[in-house]
Amino acid sequence: QLQESGPGLMKPSQILSLTCSVSGGSISSGIYYWNWIRQRPGRGLEWIGNIDDRGTTSYNPSLQSRVTFSVDMAKNHFSLTLNSVTAADTAVYYCASVDFGDYSFDYWGQGILVTVSS
Amino acid sequence: QSALTQPASVSGSPGQSITISCTGISSNIGTSDHVSWYQQPPGKAPRLIIFDVSNRPSGIPSRFSGSKSGNTASLTISGLQTEDEADYFCGSYDSTNTWLFGGGTKLTVL
Numbered sequence: 001q002l003q004e005s006g007p008g009l010m011k012p013s014q015i016l017s018l019t020c021s022v023s024g025g026s027i028s029s030g031i032y033y034w035n036w037i038r039q040r041p042g043r044g045l046e047w048i049g050n051i052d053d054r055g056t057t058s059y060n061p062s063l064q065s066r067v068t069f070s071v072d073m074a075k076n077h078f079s080l081t082l083n084s085v086t087a088a089d090t091a092v093y094y095c096a097s098v099d100f101g102d103y104s105f106d107y108w109g110q111g112i113l114v115t116v117s118s
Numbered sequence: 119q120s121a122l123t124q125p126a127s128v129s130g131s132p133g134q135s136i137t138i139s140c141t142g143i144s145s146n147i148g149t150s151d152h153v154s155w156y157q158q159p160p161g162k163a164p165r166l167i168i169f170d171v172s173n174r175p176s177g178i179p180s181r182f183s184g185s186k187s188g189n190t191a192s193l194t195i196s197g198l199q200t201e202d203e204a205d206y207f208c209g210s211y212d213s214t215n216t217w218l219f220g221g222g223t224k225l226t227v228l
Binding site (some may be wrong): 037046058060096098106110 | 216
C-alpha cells in the first residue's frame with residue numbers, strides 16, 4: 001500500500017513537499033521504481049518522475065528544473081519537493097510503484113489534492 | 119515530451135464492444151513492449167488493467183484486452199457492463215527513460 005501526505009493548500013512561490021509512505025513491503029526491495037504522478041483538474045495524468053532505492057532519479061523534462069526526489073529507507077518512504085509553485089501546479093498528486101519487470105504502474109496511492117492559491 | 123493521443127470520449131451500450139486507441143511515436147509505443155492501460159472511476163485513483171501491451175493483472179476480467187500496431191495501442195472492452203463506466207488512460211515507457219500517459223478517454227455506458 002502507498003499513502004501520500006502533505007499540505008493541501010499552498011501559496012504561490014512556496015515549496016511543495018509530499019511524502020509517500022510504503023507499507024506491506026520494503027522500499028529497498030530493489031524491484032521497483034517509486035513514482036510521482038499528478039492530475040490537474042479535468043485533465044489527464046502527468047508523470048513527474050521516479051527514484052529507485054539507490055537514489056537514481058528520472059524526471060519529466062518539463063518539470064526537471066523544479067523537482068527533486070529523495071528516499072528514506074529507515075522510514076520506508078519517498079518524497080517529492082517542487083519549488084516555486086504556481087496555480088498551474090494545482091492537482092491531485094499520486095505516488096505509484098513501477099515494477100522493473102513490466103514498467104507498469106501497478107500500485108497507486110489514493111492521491112492528495114494540492115491547491116495553490118493566494 | 120508530448121502526451122500520448124487518445125479520443126476524448128467513447129460510448130457503448132451494455133453487451134457491446136468498444137475500442138479505445140492510443141497513439142504515440144516510435145520512441146515510445148512504436149518500439150516499446152511496455153504499454154499499459156489504467157481504469158479510473160470518478161474520484162478514485164487509477165487501477166492497472168493491462169500491462170506489456172496485452173497482459174491482464176490478476177483479477178482483471180478477460181473482457182479487457184489490449185493490442186498494438188505500429189505507433190498505436192488499443193484497449194478493447196467486450197461485453198460492456200455499466201460498472202465499466204470510467205476514464206481510461208494509456209501509458210508507455212519511452213526510450214528516453216521517461217514515462218508518458220495519454221490524455222484519457224471517458225467511457226459512457228448508455
